[in-house]
Amino acid sequence: MMKLCDFHIHSNNSFDAENTVDEICRSAIDKGLFAVAITDHCEAPMIKDGENCEFGCFDKLIPSSVNDTLKAREKYADTLSVFCGIELGEPMHDPESTSKALGYGDFDFVLASVHNLRNFRDFYYLDYSKTDYNEILKCYFDELAETAEFPFFDSLAHLTYPLRYISQNIGFIPSLNPFRNRIDDIFKILIRNNKSLEINVSGLFKNLNSTLPDLEILKRYKELGGELITIGTDAHSSDMVGRGIKEGIETARKAGFDRYVYYEAHTPVLVPFDLDD
Numbered sequence: 001m002m003k004l005c006d007f008h009i010h011s012n013n014s015f016d017a018e019n020t021v022d023e024i025c026r027s028a029i030d031k032g033l034f035a036v037a038i039t040d041h042c043e044a045p046m047i048k049d050g051e052n053c054e055f056g057c058f059d060k061l062i063p064s065s066v067n068d069t070l071k072a073r074e075k076y077a078d079t080l081s082v083f084c085g086i087e088l089g090e091p092m093h094d095p096e097s098t099s100k101a102l103g104y105g106d107f108d109f110v111l112a113s114v115h116n117l118r119n120f121r122d123f124y125y126l127d128y129s130k131t132d133y134n135e136i137l138k139c140y141f142d143e144l145a146e147t148a149e150f151p152f153f154d155s156l157a158h159l160t161y162p163l164r165y166i167s168q169n170i171g172f173i174p175s176l177n178p179f180r181n182r183i184d185d186i187f188k189i190l191i192r193n194n195k196s197l198e199i200n201v202s203g204l205f206k207n208l209n210s211t212l213p214d215l216e217i218l219k220r221y222k223e224l225g226g227e228l229i230t231i232g233t234d235a236h237s238s239d240m241v242g243r244g245i246k247e248g249i250e251t252a253r254k255a256g257f258d259r260y261v262y263y264e265a266h267t268p269v270l271v272p273f274d275l276d277d
Ligand SMILES: [Zn+2]
Pocket: 087, 113, 115, 157, 158
């Protein structure tokens, strides 16, 4: 049997997610997963906004996420490995806030994300009919290359994230050909620094109809010597936990990988794909 885990899940300690860590764990057990990581949102530069932050007060939300996760770890010790993670947004924008975020708990796993460019709102909110999407994408990959150099993360989340919203807005998926060299740069940095690339399967169920990043980009990562991948659903409700992980593994296999990793205390643990499966 293929060993499945989900290393990107949001609990109700994220502003946009609805279920408790306990409900997530029960769903994961029902679906036969052996491990999960709870990775609630922490948009690092917004920590400073405290109670006024539109995404909630991270000073309260993240310690609460850690606390719920540790409780669940104990409760489900016999059936499910529960890891303490964080989805750290924009770690390069404000180093002081970033180090504060990393001090909220003793994390096993840190996902690094870029949800918005410096001085812009989340890609979700931008109007791509009024802005040059290629310019936005250029800035996105530049910021990701910068983020890939950040020392204190484990896996780079949902590469190609803006495509989710650009394609919804303009009605087609823009070509990433102009950014190939930049994406190569990002991969070389990850490989040199022993970081993972995330396969985020949420795109399988949205208009993109593919993982983030997609098969072609994953092939390139492998070609350049990429070995470490994590897989996550980016679930924002307990019914989404584990959904698409098998398809994510299938995509990884097509790209030439024969294993993925999960993280315990920031150390990658290899999970070989079961070829009989
Ligand atoms: Zn994200």
